[in-house]
Amino acid sequence: MDTKLRYGFRDTKLVQAKVRQIQKLVTRPWAIMEICGGQTHSIKKFGLDQLLPPEIEFIHGPGCPVCVTSLELIDKALQIAALPNVIFTSYGDMLRVPGSKGDLFSVKANGGDVRVVYSPLDSLKIAQENPRKEVVFFAIGFETTAPANAMSVLQAEAMRIDNFSLLVSHVCVPPAMRAILNSPSNRVQGFLAAGHVCTVMGYWEYIPIAEEYRVPIVVTGFEPLDILEGVYRVVRQLEGGTHEVENAYSRLVTYEGNRAAQKVIQQVFEVCDRKWRGIGTIPKSGWKLRDAYLKFDAEHRFDTQAIETQESPLCIAGLVLQGLKKPYECSAFGTLCTPQNPLGATMVSSEGACAAYYLYSRNLESPKMNHV
Amino acid sequence: MCLGVPGKIVEIYEANGLAMGKIDFGGVLREACLTYVPEAKVGDYVLVHVGFALNVISEEEANETLALLNEIVNLEEELPTQD
Ligand code: SF4
Numbered sequence: 219m220d221t222k223l224r225y226g227f228r229d230t231k232l233v234q235a236k237v238r239q240i241q242k243l244v245t246r247p248w249a250i251m252e253i254c255g256g257q258t259h260s261i262k263k264f265g266l267d268q269l270l271p272p273e274i275e276f277i278h279g280p281g282c283p284v285c286v287t288s289l290e291l292i293d294k295a296l297q298i299a300a301l302p303n304v305i306f307t308s309y310g311d312m313l314r315v316p317g318s319k320g321d322l323f324s325v326k327a328n329g330g331d332v333r334v335v336y337s338p339l340d341s342l343k344i345a346q347e348n349p350r351k352e353v354v355f356f357a358i359g360f361e362t363t364a365p366a367n368a369m370s371v372l373q374a375e376a377m378r379i380d381n382f383s384l385l386v387s388h389v390c391v392p393p394a395m396r397a398i399l400n401s402p403s404n405r406v407q408g409f410l411a412a413g414h415v416c417t418v419m420g421y422w423e424y425i426p427i428a429e430e431y432r433v434p435i436v437v438t439g440f441e442p443l444d445i446l447e448g449v450y451r452v453v454r455q456l457e458g459g460t461h462e463v464e465n466a467y468s469r470l471v472t473y474e475g476n477r478a479a480q481k482v483i484q485q486v487f488e489v490c491d492r493k494w495r496g497i498g499t500i501p502k503s504g505w506k507l508r509d510a511y512l513k514f515d516a517e518h519r520f521d522t523q524a525i526e527t528q529e530s531p532l533c534i535a536g537l538v539l540q541g542l543k544k545p546y547e548c549s550a551f552g553t554l555c556t557p558q559n560p561l562g563a564t565m566v567s568s569e570g571a572c573a574a575y576y577l578y579s580r581n582l583e584s585p586k587m588n589h590v
Numbered sequence: 591m592c593l594g595v596p597g598k599i600v601e602i603y604e605a606n607g608l609a610m611g612k613i614d615f616g617g618v619l620r621e622a623c624l625t626y627v628p629e630a631k632v633g634d635y636v637l638v639h640v641g642f643a644l645n646v647i648s649e650e651e652a653n654e655t656l657a658l659l660n661e662i663v664n665l666e667e668e669l670p671t672q673d
Binding site: 226227229231232235236239309336337338339340359362363365366369373376377414417418443447468469470471476478479482 | 594606607608623625626627628637639640641642644645647648649651652654655656659660662663
């Protein structure tokens with residue numbers, strides 16, 4: 219099982235067979251969006267876009283939480299992290315995301331106590347060990363991190379850890395899909411739904427979307443074969459003129475998802491409008507803490523001043539996130555903007571489209587499956 | 591960070607009222623919270639995100655998917671392709 223889990227879904231012979239199967243099926247160009255940045259990363263890492271017939275175009279979706287956390291919230295994080303009695307904890311990727319003025323790294327360099335954690339429970343532990351400090355966790359993410367963040371709040375309450383709070387920037391996938399499909403410039407004809415989001419939420423939420431917009435949606439995993447299977451099933455539907463929700467990730471995803479996790483999310487969070495970096499506000503596209511847990515809300519606990527936000531004038535990440543432009547169409551790509559010195563958030567995280575293109579552009583010249 | 595990592599449960603215990611586990615990620619041991627997978631047993635594979643197991647990976651489904659994928663290759667080998 220161990221080997222199978224890791225390598226079975228990367229088997230070169232199977233990958234080639236799946237590609238041939240798609241080649242035989244496709245008769246005309248199709249634009250398919252992979253929602254999740256993790257899938258964008260796999261597509262570039264394994265050169266899947268190069269292996270597939272030219273008719274298939276991947277439009278890279280906005281499913282990278284580091285990329286879509288709003289500039290306003292990053293600026294708030296920078297203000298809170300700079301406060302003298304605060305220990306600011308965050309996933310590592312967030313440290314280099316540019317705010318209007320600097321990033322969390324620069325706050326740390328200037329003496330702020332900014333710490334990288336792997337889980338919100340680590341942050342809770344820091345709070346427990348430092349009762350005189352205020353410990354804030356930057357709770358970003360899609361439906362995949364919500365069960366962890368929600369549980370950290372319940373634990374803080376149960377253990378009476380009062381010096382712990384979350385700066386919440388939760389975003390949800392289905393409203394973003396609707397926003398993309400509602401856009402007059404939309405080109406997406408079919409979706410690979412984000413497998414790990416569906417591990418938590420199931421895929422019942424996508425059935426009305428497929429129906430209403432007449433788009434095929436296939437729940438898809440992250441290994442090369444998973445992604446090719448997702449593409450195969452979307453193309454099969456597009457060529458056949460159907461628009462259903464299919465599950466190509468059955469080893470992890472069920473129709474109803476993880477009920478226990480959904481229940482805890484429901485208990486702690488409620489739906490709210492959410493601003494997405496580069497895209498704007500999408501109605502009902504986020505989660506915030508319910509009033510009962512307001513004392514764990516860092517925005518409530520700390521008075522932050524509204525400052526005038528400022529994006530780099532060169533950055534076209536908003537268009538990249540909506541699938542309207544490819545990263546290499548940005549004038550700063552790979553020159554003024556690199557993962558070491560990112561101008562926009564999509565260059566920071568390895569799940570961001572700009573970083574994925576930058577890291578794996580060598581695939582353009584080299585034989586694709588060598589990295590598998 | 592959104593990318594879950596599969597790992598094998600090697601030990602299950604309780605800490606601060608939460609079900610926790612030691613998970614083997616290809617030789618590296620880390621702790622994860624098992625509260626969302628009450629059915630998980632030692633030896634199961636789970637998908638872990640930011641310190642929480644979100645689901646038990648179905649070995650049966652994984653094998654079935656791979657068997658189906660293998661079938662295409664076998665079919666192709668039996669039938670000469672048109673191209
Ligand atoms: S390459 Fe950099 S500046 Fe250009 S869109 Fe991407 S993140 Fe923005």
